[in-house]
Amino acid sequence: MSTKPKPPSADRALHLEQFLPYRLNVVGFFASRGLGRVYGTRFGIGIPEWRVIAQLGEFGQLTSRDIGELSQMHKTKVSRAVAELDKRGLVTRAENRADRREAFVALSAAGLRLYAQIVPLALAFEERWIEGISADELRVFERVLAVLTERGRHLAGAYQTEEA
Amino acid sequence: MSTKPKPPSADRALHLEQFLPYRLNVVGFFASRGLGRVYGTRFGIGIPEWRVIAQLGEFGQLTSRDIGELSQMHKTKVSRAVAELDKRGLVTRAENRADRREAFVALSAAGLRLYAQIVPLALAFEERWIEGISADELRVFERVLAVLTERGRHLAGAYQTEEA
DNA sequence: CCTGATTAGTTACATGTGAAACTAATGTCA
């Protein structure tokens, strides 16, 4: 991550297909869309629902607030996703008796079974996607991606996120 | 891009915050949101409109079909964006007399002025974003990104895209 | 305590979106 003497940045031309923000958005869209097909068509759930399930599967019990923060989703999106999963019996909600504004959400038995089914598909999707890229390149890629994500969070004004 | 002997891929755990599709979608969202603020707040245009302007600024004259293909946007999105820009006098439309189904869209004088104003802001945004990342790392990053984008296009089922 | 500010979560509303249906023009092939 060493700095480099940058050109004066004056009047370069803009080529959209090389423009990083554009490229990142396009690849992010493909990620979302591709993965959405994997579990959307098979299990009939959308991306927000998937994110909720993923977080609960990983952390066990969370409040909606936690889920939103961890998975970068707006609170209304979380609210609706949790309500939908609740309706389908995939999660349980238990009021926190120490703070009755919030509720602990967790996967139900059926939710856990679904999670166990989805995870291998998600990992397989990821593997097929990065197949053939060397470990070295991938390491660099992920490091840069982390920097861009963190900086992007600030440039974007942080807040809540979208699909995938 | 050399291949590597992969682990059996069997029962790894899933960690959403390290899951590539998720990470790419998040960073793509930040890109879109951040850039959208740059010209959205200043010029009152949205992301689809920006993409249309960017393509026209780069290529001069295009049909809506071309714009959609170049900027990865659904034809209905292009249609609405062009209509909006037309309404504001930022583009002109001229029926192709050799094929009267399509029309050539181009930036008007006002559109060109707007383009000239936006481009430096967009490039500055990009520069601030990648500031401090070494040229070597950036090169690797962009190469991997290109591979992921191309493969993602197929995994997602191709088609039309979104914001940024 | 008790009033005002804050927080978790939901709901109402306006907007943006894609799928599908549609219109009009062109291409195909007999």
Place this chain on the structure above:
DNA sequence: TGACATTAGTTTCACATGTAACTAATCAGG
């Protein structure tokens, strides 16, 4: 030439989403 398929672009419809307003509970600090 004439019927059928295809293509550019628009419009309709249903749905997902963010903003803002709202409810209910907790916190701060006088």
